[in-house]
Amino acid sequence: MTSTTEQTPIRAAAEPSWWDRQGDLIMRRPFNEWTFTHMSWLMPTERVSRGGAHLPLPLSPCPLDLTYRFEDADHTLTELHRRTFTTAFVVLHHGEIVHETYPGAFAGPRTRMQLFSVSKSVTSLLVGIALADGTIGSIKDRVTDYRPDFLGTAYEETTLAELLDMTSGVGDAEVWDVPDSGIKRFEQAVMGGGSVTDVVRSAPRRAAPGERFNYSTFDAQILGWVLEAATGRSLAAYASERLWQHLGADRDAYYWLTRGRPRTALGAGSLNATPRDLARIGLLMANDGMVAGEQIVPRDWVRRSRGSDQPQLGVGSLGPSGYDHYGYSNQWWTLGDSAFQAFTGVGVHGQYLFVDPGADVVIVKCSAWPTQDDERRDRETITALRRIADHFA
Incomplete structure (x- = not known):
């Protein structure tokens, strides 16, 4: 006898929609050279006003025809930019611009660049300012004192100190290529x-x-929310009043905001600013928190960002969530084996704010890597930046 049982057709899983995949599309080369300079066209934003004071950075250009050694070969800075997809590159020495180039198709001195997790380092500065004001009581305070x-939740007993050093113990490793990972959600x-x-x-x-370090965008995002709760101001408004208006910046910066309401800035990754204005942040850090004789960020807070005794x-x-050439402290990546105690802010796709106080060198490198993370490109970049600092030292 022949069976007449119907077979249920097997349907292929639905492809993710453009809406679901827009984060991937924004970050894909070569489109990311445009998107990383036009985030205000893609997302809602809130301005970080620079105010009226302007402090131009002196220009003292000099040729940088040095080479750096990486993987048993010597490379020029031109090769660095090609190999690591540089879009903007600014070098300060003694507070003067000594080298500046914009290889990116859409980049220039007045272009506001997507800084990704370098935003975390700026959020740390704002926390230091709020602590000095007494707006935040102590880094021993718990998240729940403000939120x-x-x-x-798993964050119920977490202190601000643990968030600042990413030792909350909450969350999995940040994995961008797993669709249901925490960072992708x-x-x-x-x-x-x-x-x-x-x-x-x-x-x-x-x-x-x-107990242990685990790189966490969530930890940094909560710090931004704590700041807003403590100050009663949006992150952009507080950044403007207490930081940007004191830098003598060239342009307003901005945070882009979440699409969902209530909209919120990403203290963990949505600040956009010109490369020169980001260099001003580095100069502030190199000068122990001072700008034009005014203490903007407490000196002890700046020193805390240069390394940890933990x-x-x-x-x-x-x-596993940090490369071997880095340590971490206060939302900054540290390079404690350097003779000059260099440290750096780092963002995905190759964003850097490198500060070497001993050499009095600040370097901004914006990039458009094809992937979020790349240990080899990161190691090559840090090798080159340290070579530049050593050159001036």
């Missing part, structure tokens, strides 16, 4: 109108607080 909606909520707060609140605990945060001790 009670995190009661009942965060990105989709940001771009697609979902609840970013719900994504962060749902993060699981993976280690005891303070063994799990030392250079080469960060574990």
Whole structure:
């Protein structure tokens, strides 16, 4: 007898829509050279006003025909820019612009660049300012002292100090190529109108607080929210009043905001500023928090950002979520084995704010890497930046 049982057709899984994939499209080469300079065309924004004071950076150009050695070969800076997709490159020595180039198709001195996680380092400065004001009581305060909606989550007992050093123990490793990873769900909520707060609140605990380093956009994002709760101001407004208006900046900066309401800036990654204005932040750090004789960021806070005495945060001790040539402290990547105690802000796709106080050198490098992370390109970049600092030292 012949069976007449119907077979249910097997349907292929639906392809993700453009809306679901827009984060990937924004970051893909060669489109990212345009998107990283036009985020205000793609997302809602809030301005970080520079105010009226302007302090021009002196120009003292000099040729940088030096080479750096990487993987048993010598390379020029022109080769660095080609190999690491540089879009903007500014070098300050003694507060003067000594070298400046814009290889990016859409970049220039007045172009505001997407800085990604260099934003985290700026958020740290704002926390230091709020602590000095007494607006935030102490880095020993808990997240829930300012955001009670995190009661009942893995962040309930987390202190601000643990957020600053990314030792909260909350959340998994940030993996961009796994569709359902925490960072991808965060990105989709940001771009697609979902609840970013719900994504962060749902993060699981993976280690005891303070026990180990785990690079975490969530930790930095909560710091931005704590700042807003403590100050009663948006992140952009507070950054303008207490930082940008004191830098003598060339242009307003801006944060782009989440599509979902209530819209929020990403203290973990949505600041956009010109390369020269970012260099002014580096100069502030090189000068122990001072601009034109005014103490903007407490000196001790700047020093805290140059390195940590916690063994799990030392250079080469960060574990799987940090490269061997880095340590971490206060939302900055540290290079403690350098004779000049250099440290740097780093953002995905190759954004750098490198500061070497001993050499009095600040370097800004903006890039459009084809991938979010690349250990080899990062190592080559740091090798080249340190070679430049050594040259001037």
